[in-house]
Amino acid sequence: MFDEICPSEVVPFRIGDKWAGMIIRCLEHGPRRFSELRIPLRTITAKVLTQSLRTLERDGLILRHVHTTPVQRVEYDLTPLGRSILEPLAAMCAWTEDHWDELLDAREA
Template structure:
């Protein structure tokens, strides 16, 4: 049994749109990170991904499954449940995602400054 996901796994002041890299869609990298330590149910994924709607999470999971990064397993007994897990291909994304996260952390202030400057120009332009 894996430990529950931390509800604060993704800091709300760090919007996913700040990340300059995206795998598939806005949420894919975060979903892959949520599955790093083993299979998770849909409801478990919604805890750290609290900004995502059920519809968008479903769409993202289907896209990841279609691309061979995630596998969906339906268990019928004893209680019907569905779990999502990384495939070996999906697991191979963990290293690049970790590198992207480290890069973003190292350049956090520059990214925020650029975003603020761009927003400032949008308001005055």
């Protein structure tokens, strides 16, 4: 899913926007800072990542934590609502993997 050769736009399921599902998967194992999210999501621009994070926060799927001591830093984490989408998202990823060739053939046709 995070590999450059994986054309994630082929995946027919989107939660919010093109990047939302990938961001949710990145937060699956705990909070991450903005710069930490940019590593697996290396092809996303900072502007689009910011927009996607704001949308996910607005929709109640992630929380933005601002830590002010000793230096200000921001972390993003899944809410219980966001965690509840992990299982359906895993099922969608498994389905896509099972039907990858068919999806690519359909796109090329």
